[in-house]
Amino acid sequence: MLVNQKQLAEILGNTTRHIRRMTDEGMPIHGRKGKETIYNTSEVIAWLRSQAVSSKLGKEIKKKELLASNLSRLQVMLNGILAEHLVPPSKRTSPPENAEAHR
Numbered sequence: 001m002l003v004n005q006k007q008l009a010e011i012l013g014n015t016t017r018h019i020r021r022m023t024d025e026g027m028p029i030h031g032r033k034g035k036e037t038i039y040n041t042s043e044v045i046a047w048l049r050s051q052a053v054s055s056k057l058g059k060e061i062k063k064k065e066l067l068a069s070n071l072s073r074l075q076v077m078l079n080g081i082l083a084e085h086l087v088p089p090s091k092r093t094s095p096p097e098n099a100e101a102h103r
Helices: 005-012 016-024 041-085
Strands: 002-004 031-033 036-040
Touching: 002 005, 005 016, 005 036, 005 041, 036 041
Parallel strands: none
Antiparallel strands: 002 036, 031 036
16 A cells, blocks of 8 residues: 555554654655655565564674673683682692601
C-alpha cells in the first residue's frame, strides 16, 4: 500500500519527524508526489524487520565480545594466583632422603 509520510506516521504510531529521521537512516521511499514523500508499506515493514534483526545481532555480538573479554581477564587473574601460590614441579625441592634420620 502506498502512503505519504503523515499516513505512515499514523500507521506506525510515530511522529512525522521520526519518519523523516528513519528515512535519513535509510528507510526506503517509493518516490515523490510533488513535495510529498511516498512510502510502500510492505517495503517499510521489511526494512524495519531487517533493522530489528541487525540490532539484535549487534547486541548479541557485543554481549559475546564482553563475555570473551571477561573470560580473558579471569584467565589472567587465575594464572597470576596460580603462579603466586603454586610452585611448578620443576622448582620444587624434595626433602632429603634421610631427613628422618637427622631428627
